[in-house]
Amino acid sequence: MQHLGHNLSDLRRRCSLRPYRLSISSSFRVILECLKAVEGLHTLGYLHRDLKPSNFAISLKPDDDSIIYMLDYGLCRYYLTKEGAIRPPRSKLGFRGTVRLFELTTGRLPWKMYGDINIVYELKVKFSPEVLCKALPEGLGSFVEHVRSLKYEDRPSYKFLLNCLVCILMKIGAVLDYLYDWQVENCGQRFWHWEIPEMNSNDLP
Numbered sequence: 001m002q003h004l005g006h007n008l009s010d011l012r013r014r015c016s017l018r019p020y021r022l023s024i025s026s027s028f029r030v031i032l033e034c035l036k037a038v039e040g041l042h043t044l045g046y047l048h049r050d051l052k053p054s055n056f057a058i059s060l061k062p063d064d065d066s067i068i069y070m071l072d073y074g075l076c077r078y079y080l081t082k083e084g085a086i087r088p089p090r091s092k093l094g095f096r097g098t099v100r101l102f103e104l105t106t107g108r109l110p111w112k113m114y115g116d117i118n119i120v121y122e123l124k125v126k127f128s129p130e131v132l133c134k135a136l137p138e139g140l141g142s143f144v145e146h147v148r149s150l151k152y153e154d155r156p157s158y159k160f161l162l163n164c165l166v167c168i169l170m171k172i173g174a175v176l177d178y179l180y181d182w183q184v185e186n187c188g189q190r191f192w193h194w195e196i197p198e199m200n201s202n203d204l205p
Contacts, residue, residue, distance in 0.1 A: 028172075050074070066180060
């Protein structure tokens, strides 16, 4: 940990865009790299169970700060049996992880203000991809729909999910080896802006 720099949550707050968020170009390239890390962990048979921006960080070295590292494996669990099958779900399981998901792109989430996990759960169940993604590039809805369609025993199609992100980057004209927002002066100012409307729990059905 001492050899790592700022985490993604800190980097988001340092950006000049309001609400505090990364540019669209940086956001989707960051998500692409994070998803690759998640896929690698799942391939090894492990679930992280605490994915959030603050558990991903860049290198402390300025010449290496384009690499994103996954952190904090304290809640990590092996989810496969000795035969390689997915373990059956447990009958009782307490809340794990955090009530916050990726907010790098929008800067906020409609359930962020709630600390009660039951309220957060209800809001997440009711939320529609169209609401959360209405101001974001076309194609993100397909990504969210695939994730929401997965049942406990299903394996995500990482090929499909990664392809969704690559297609979005192509549509917005981003280049994978562009500098990230934190690598340029006045974080976010030298990248195109994307207007994000106000959003709260009232937007949910």
